[in-house]
Amino acid sequence: MSQRFGTRVRWGVLVAGLVAGACDGQGGAAGVSGGADAGYDGEGDPPHLGYYAGDTVQFRLMAGGVIADFDFQLACTCDGVPRDLDGRISEGGTLADDGVSLVPVVNRAAGLRIEGAFVSSTEVAGTSSNACCTDVPWHAHHIEEGEVPGGLCTGQPDASPVPVGVTDSGATLHWAEPARCIALSAAPALADMSERIIAAAAQWDGLACSPLCFEPLQRAETGPTDAADRRLHFAAEDAEHVVPPGTRALTSVRVRPLDGEITGATIYLGAGVVEEESIVELLRQIGRALGYDQAPDGLDSVLGANHVGESVTVNDEAALCALYGDPPFCLE
Numbered sequence: 001m002s003q004r005f006g007t008r009v010r011w012g013v014l015v016a017g018l019v020a021g022a023c024d025g026q027g028g029a030a031g032v033s034g035g036a037d038a039g040y041d042g043e044g045d046p047p048h049l050g051y052y053a054g055d056t057v058q059f060r061l062m063a064g065g066v067i068a069d070f071d072f073q074l075a076c077t078c079d080g081v082p083r084d085l086d087g088r089i090s091e092g093g094t095l096a097d098d099g100v101s102l103v104p105v106v107n108r109a110a111g112l113r114i115e116g117a118f119v120s121s122t123e124v125a126g127t128s129s130n131a132c133c134t135d136v137p138w139h140a141h142h143i144e145e146g147e148v149p150g151g152l153c154t155g156q157p158d159a160s161p162v163p164v165g166v167t168d169s170g171a172t173l174h175w176a177e178p179a180r181c182i183a184l185s186a187a188p189a190l191a192d193m194s195e196r197i198i199a200a201a202a203q204w205d206g207l208a209c210s211p212l213c214f215e216p217l218q219r220a221e222t223g224p225t226d227a228a229d230r231r232l233h234f235a236a237e238d239a240e241h242v243v244p245p246g247t248r249a250l251t252s253v254r255v256r257p258l259d260g261e262i263t264g265a266t267i268y269l270g271a272g273v274v275e276e277e278s279i280v281e282l283l284r285q286i287g288r289a290l291g292y293d294q295a296p297d298g299l300d301s302v303l304g305a306n307h308v309g310e311s312v313t314v315n316d317e318a319a320l321c322a323l324y325g326d327p328p329f330c331l332e
Contacts, residue, residue, distance in 0.1 A: 047095075047118050047142070054140035057114065057128070065095035070105050072114065076133035085112060085130055102126065114138075152259050153330035160322035161315045162303050163293040165253075171260030173253070173291035174323060174330040175230075179211035183231035185220035190234055193274065197234055200282035203312045204290065209321035210328075212290075224254060224264030232289050233266045234282075236274055243270040248281050251288040260330070265289035280310050292319060 051060050059070040070093065073086040093105045102124070105114040116126020122142035127135045153172045156164055165173040175182060186197055198217050205213040214232070223233035237243045243250045250268040255261070267285045283302040295301035301315045312320075323329045 047121050047124075048145065050142055051144035052124055052140040053143050054138055057116075057126075057138045057140050059140070061095075065099070067093040067095070067102060067105070070114070072112075072128070074112075074128050074130060074136065074138075076130070076136045078132045083130060083133055116140075154260075157319075157322035157329040160319045161299060162287075162295045162301055162319040164291050164319075164323055165293050167255060167260050172323075172330055173255060173260045173262055174328070175212070175262045175290065176330075178324040178328050179213075180230075181205075181213040181215045183218070183229075184214045184216070184233075185218045185223075185231055186234040187221065187236065188219055189236055190269070190274065191219070193234070196277070196279045196282060200279045200286055201232075203283060204286050204320065207317055207320055209317070209326070210324040211326055212320065212324040223252075223266030227254070227256070227263040229264055231264050232286070233264075235266060235268055237268045237270055241266075241268040243268060248273050249285045251285045253289060253291070260291075262289075262291055278310060280308060283310070283312060287316065287319075290320070291323065 047061060049061055049063065052058065056074055057070075057072050060068045062068050070089040071087075072089075073084075075082065075084045077083070087107070089105055089107060093103045095101065096103050101117040102115065106112065111131050113129045114126065115128075116124050116138070118124045123139070124141075125137065125139045127137055129135060153174065154166070154170045155172060156166075157172075167173070184197070184201055186194065190197070194217055201214045201217075220231075220233060223235060224231045235241075237250065241250060241252065248270045252266045252268070253262055254264040256263060267282075267289060269281070269285075273281045280302065284307065287303045292303050294305060295303040295307075295315070297304070299315055300313045301307060301319075302309070302312055303316065303319075
């Protein structure tokens, strides 16, 4: 099952209750605060494994999209009569094929049906129905991490002198299938930077130890918003994506929290980077987009905070070889 929700790790500086309701015999629409229109848009990366809880519904999301130990304590007023129902449905359901919706949890003996969908990577909302109490809204939030399932890529490549980012659950950040080239694009406003972008990307994909590569630079209005759009995009900072004070660029990386796979990234450049002739900041931010964190103080690396050289160093090469070598650290 393909699971796609949106978690973003941002560099420059690094950057996941019940709605009570009663219904009458007429039934009512779910008035969930912050519902789908204000939350998850159907594109992106998967929800976190772990425990979700609200005042009336609690469940665990397990590996493979299995929903286990679905506990509920529901109450509503039906034809003026209070109705209460509580219990547990073990192994009660799964995520639907869209990776967003819960397959309805049904207990026919109690006339109970619970439906819902993720509105963000840490929040799920839906409705419950029991007898004539229909569409009673509920809300649950992610409050506890699950264990990373066996077989996922976790931890740091031992041979990498530069640390690699990890998700909240410990999965190693990485682009899948490094031999399949990553698409490369830039906003039309950065047309004058094309040669510098191409030169910077070439230094990261020209290492003999690794098949990692970039496709020829294309022009694009926007960065990747869909997990299938496997692309690294360059854009100037804007009102929504402001480079933090004291930094020169901001890299926003789309990551699947469950397994750490990077599905796309956008590098927002401050005005100073756009105007200058140097490629040093481009080199640094491409490294960030590949999943690397900041290099330790004193290490000669373009991923260091104060590095000024315009070439990747032997330490950067070692880092790339450790994560994206042949075979890659995160085997597919």
